[in-house]
Amino acid sequence: MSNEKQRREALVYHAKPQPGKIKVVPTKPYATQRDLALAYSPGVAEPCLEIHKNKEDVYKYTSKGNTVAVISNGTAVLGLGNIGPEASKPVMEGKSLLFKIFADIDGIDIELDTEDVDKFIETVKIIAPTFGGINLEDIKAPEAFEIERRLKEELDIPVMHDDQHGTAIISAAALLNALELAEKKMEEVKIVVSGAGAAAISCTRLYQAFGAKRENIVMLDSKGVIRSDRNNLSSQKAEFSTHRKIDTLEEAMIDADVFIGLSMADVLSPEMLKTMANDPIVFAMANPNPEIAYDLAIKTREDVIMATGRSDHPNQVNNVLGFPFIFRGALDVRATKINEDMKMAAVRALADLTKEAVPEQVNITYDTTRLTFGRDYIIPKPFDPRLIAKIPPAVAKAAMDSGVARSPIKDWDKYEEELLQRSGNDNKVVRMLHNRAKVNPKKIVFAEAELLDVLKAAQIVYEEGIAIPILLGNKEKIEELKVELEFDADVEIIDPRAEEFKALRKKYAQRLYELRQRKGETLYSATVNMGKRNYFGAMMVLEGAADGMLSGYSRAYPKVLRPVFEVIGKANGVQKASTVNIMITERGPLFLADTSINIDPSAEELAEITQMTAQVASTFGFNPVIAMLSYSNYGSSNHPKAKKVNDAVRILHEKYPSLVVDGEVQTDFALSKEMSDVNFSFSKISNQKVNTLIFPNLDSANITYKLLKQLNGASSIGPIMVGLRKAVHILQLGASVDEMVNMTAVAVIDAQEREKRRMAKTKQ
Ligand SMILES: NC(=O)C1=CN([C@@H]2O[C@H](COP(=O)(O)OP(=O)(O)OC[C@H]3O[C@@H](n4cnc5c(N)ncnc54)[C@H](OP(=O)(O)O)[C@@H]3O)[C@@H](O)[C@H]2O)C=CC1
Numbered sequence: 176m177s178n179e180k181q182r183r184e185a186l187v188y189h190a191k192p193q194p195g196k197i198k199v200v201p202t203k204p205y206a207t208q209r210d211l212a213l214a215y216s217p218g219v220a221e222p223c224l225e226i227h228k229n230k231e232d233v234y235k236y237t238s239k240g241n242t243v244a245v246i247s248n249g250t251a252v253l254g255l256g257n258i259g260p261e262a263s264k265p266v267m268e269g270k271s272l273l274f275k276i277f278a279d280i281d282g283i284d285i286e287l288d289t290e291d292v293d294k295f296i297e298t299v300k301i302i303a304p305t306f307g308g309i310n311l312e313d314i315k316a317p318e319a320f321e322i323e324r325r326l327k328e329e330l331d332i333p334v335m336h337d338d339q340h341g342t343a344i345i346s347a348a349a350l351l352n353a354l355e356l357a358e359k360k361m362e363e364v365k366i367v368v369s370g371a372g373a374a375a376i377s378c379t380r381l382y383q384a385f386g387a388k389r390e391n392i393v394m395l396d397s398k399g400v401i402r403s404d405r406n407n408l409s410s411q412k413a414e415f416s417t418h419r420k421i422d423t424l425e426e427a428m429i430d431a432d433v434f435i436g437l438s439m440a441d442v443l444s445p446e447m448l449k450t451m452a453n454d455p456i457v458f459a460m461a462n463p464n465p466e467i468a469y470d471l472a473i474k475t476r477e478d479v480i481m482a483t484g485r486s487d488h489p490n491q492v493n494n495v496l497g498f499p500f501i502f503r504g505a506l507d508v509r510a511t512k513i514n515e516d517m518k519m520a521a522v523r524a525l526a527d528l529t530k531e532a533v534p535e536q537v538n539i540t541y542d543t544t545r546l547t548f549g550r551d552y553i554i555p556k557p558f559d560p561r562l563i564a565k566i567p568p569a570v571a572k573a574a575m576d577s578g579v580a581r582s583p584i585k586d587w588d589k590y591e592e593e594l595l596q597r598s599g600n601d602n603k604v605v606r607m608l609h610n611r612a613k614v615n616p617k618k619i620v621f622a623e624a625e626l627l628d629v630l631k632a633a634q635i636v637y638e639e640g641i642a643i644p645i646l647l648g649n650k651e652k653i654e655e656l657k658v659e660l661e662f663d664a665d666v667e668i669i670d671p672r673a674e675e676f677k678a679l680r681k682k683y684a685q686r687l688y689e690l691r692q693r694k695g696e697t698l699y700s701a702t703v704n705m706g707k708r709n710y711f712g713a714m715m716v717l718e719g720a721a722d723g724m725l726s727g728y729s730r731a732y733p734k735v736l737r738p739v740f741e742v743i744g745k746a747n748g749v750q751k752a753s754t755v756n757i758m759i760t761e762r763g764p765l766f767l768a769d770t771s772i773n774i775d776p777s778a779e780e781l782a783e784i785t786q787m788t789a790q791v792a793s794t795f796g797f798n799p800v801i802a803m804l805s806y807s808n809y810g811s812s813n814h815p816k817a818k819k820v821n822d823a824v825r826i827l828h829e830k831y832p833s834l835v836v837d838g839e840v841q842t843d844f845a846l847s848k849e850m851s852d853v854n855f856s857f858s859k860i861s862n863q864k865v866n867t868l869i870f871p872n873l874d875s876a877n878i879t880y881k882l883l884k885q886l887n888g889a890s891s892i893g894p895i896m897v898g899l900r901k902a903v904h905i906l907q908l909g910a911s912v913d914e915m916v917n918m919t920a921v922a923v924i925d926a927q928e929r930e931k932r933r934m935a936k937t938k939q
């Protein structure tokens with residue numbers, strides 16, 4: 176994507192559909208008069224009075240304990256400089272968004288129109304009663320130091336300047352690991368720090384706490400090396416001034432082991448990098464552009480251990496890995512501050528986590544076959560689901576051990592469980608889908624490309640590198656819409672009815688006739704059908720001209736299903752094709768089947784549907800734990816409807832003994848571990864978190880997934896078709912652009928999996 180296009184996309188992202196990135200959502204019922212009488216007057220007076228009697232009860236009755244203020248005055252916004260409070264608001268809203276998605280903390284951004292230290296401090300103190308914690312952000316040095324120091328002293332809630340300590344914690348963890356890989360010691364390495372601002376000073380202090388020696392450190396600011404004979408040094412800069420008689424970065428870099436960049440883009444040249452010691456460690460962390468570009472550094476030195484603040488390269492050393500989890504731990508024990516012990520505990524937890532086996536889900540999310548501790552993996556990835564379970568407990572424990580926790584945690588297992596629940600509602604699955612598709616994008620036919628939303632989806636998947644779209648439809652119409660959408664890429668357009676494709680149409684018609692001549696198809700009817708986009712598109716896939724197809728946006732499901740079944744048909748050995756919807760719910764992703772095809776499957780068919788659904792869950796990195804749903808629990812009803820599900824379970828237990836599946840069971844018992852444990856401890860799914868629900872018939876499955884979507888706001892990925900000979904998927908009527916993009920990724924992954932199986936077979 177061009178820079179200009181990216182710029183516009185970023186602006187549209189922030190402006191539409193409503194300006195900004197966060198909003199406030201009520202957490203209590205408010206539908207009835209009774210609800211409102213409790214939420215507001217007169218009911219609200221009761222918690223007011225309780226809090227008046229005991230101030231600490233504010234944590235019991237209000238959202239204070241889970242709310243963090245993200246406060247800036249816009250004086251050091253990323254590496255953009257002093258751009259003012261209003262211009263800093265997108266960054267602060269962004270931090271609030273990250274607080275929410277990574278740690279379920281409600282971040283409220285506050286931009287203050289003052290550069291006066293006293294006024295800033297006074298304002299934060301005045302508003303502090305609202306918040307459980309204060310995250311200071313993008314405030315320039317040296318003011319940032321004074322502001323944080325005084326607020327920490329004068330407030331009894333955790334205050335952290337993220338650019339200082341968030342960055343210090345993450346980079347210290349990465350540095351410990353990088354040094355281990357380079358087989359060097361913190362006590363001995365020569366460190367050059369470019370930048371002497373809030374981030375640089377704090378990072379360097381923390382490295383000292385881990386053993387770095389002051390005499391081995393050279394720090395630079397915008398004027399060059401900070402020498403001890405320089406006049407008018409701030410106390411922080413003086414702390415790291417050097418007696419060496421050098422002035423420039425070039426001189427400082429000779430034989431240095433470590434370069435820490437927290438300054439400006441492009442200050443480090445390849446020539447300087449070449450003069451560093453063996454196995455140089457380069458953390459170029461300026462945002463958005465690092466001190467040296469990742470590719471340039473790698474090209475310059477093969478032995479470099481390289482990290483940047485960006486997400487588009489290995490080793491992202493960015494404070495996003497820290498602040499959500501550090502505040503989570505601090506809030507959960509109601510810590511009065513974030514102290515050195517808590518920071519060091521976070522560093523060790525992060526460094527250690529990098530060396531543990533990476534869950535498959537993370538590999539899938541980040542397009543890799545196997546992330547393992549090494550030069551390209553010195554720090555966990557931000558979307559690692561273990562972070563929420565590992566970092567907050569380490570921080571909370573250190574707070575308790577160092578005596579700053581007002582509400583100590585008693586049951587650590589329960590706490591971990593609560594933390595995992597908090598991470599249930601994000602878009603991990605979507606991210607995983609997209610990243611996985613991007614590894615090896617496939618040619619996907621968009622059978623309804625004449626329609627604006629379908630074309631929009633095709634544009635997005637093309638620009639994101641998720642798929643290579645083939646657009647079916649009237650060429651002129653598609654070209655016109657492409658202009659409207661500024662979709663200027665040269666993608667293949669095929670009009671099945673156009674003269675230009677007559678020969679192809681004829682060839683495909685002949686093929687369809689051969690396939691179905693004993694099922695009532697004549698050459699004439701096959702020729703007529705090949706003028707229709709769903710027949711033509713499906714035939715392209717069957718004939719290998721495309722890897723997959725997507726259709727169904729504008730037509731009822733059965734109308735699209737028919738040509739797909741006629742042309743593509745079922746895979747070998749499959750009795751019935753079926754469909755799975757992945758619902759992104761509050762408790763995490765749920766795989767639901769069969770949501771779209773089989774009206775009243777038999778016990779055998781249900782067993783097959785279950786086995787195929789389990790494969791889908793595994794493909795997306797989840798260990799399936801499957802409940803076979805019914806109105807009855809484990810034989811409590813003899814009705815044939817309940818017995819059918821019971822029989823399906825028996826078949827599954829016999830045929831696939833290792834599959835974690837049980838039932839028949841009612842939905843509440845399936846979804847509540849507690850209810851299931853107490854009543855049905857013998858069940859294979861008791862004491863397990865069910866993530867796959869198999870419904871007894873189409874009515875119940877389809878109704879449930881649409882209810883979840885409409886009433887619960889759960890987003891849905893699907894219906895994912897399983898059991899067909901090729902990667903063809905049918906959309907829901909009127910699917911949104913996002914849903915189509917997700918389904919394209921599904922089609923690509925489906926095609927990739929088929930390719931892998933084919934290649935494995937050829938090897939045998
Ligand atoms: N990856 C991450 O997680 C994070 C990255 N950062 C990045 O670090 C950078 C600094 O942020 P922050 O500390 O908050 O900002 P500050 O404004 O507090 O500090 C900026 C520092 O950079 C110095 N500087 C400017 N130009 C140069 C230069 N050419 N050579 C050497 N030093 C220079 C300034 O020098 P002087 O003192 O003379 O003005 C100042 O000391 C930004 O790019 C920011 O995006 C920050 C936090 C987290």
Ligand SMILES: CC(=O)C(=O)O
Pocket residue numbers: 252253254313337338461462484493494495
């Ligand atoms: C990441 C961050 O906080 C910064 O660049 O300022």
Ligand SMILES: [Mg+2]
Pocket residue numbers: 253312313337338
């Ligand atoms: Mg910042």
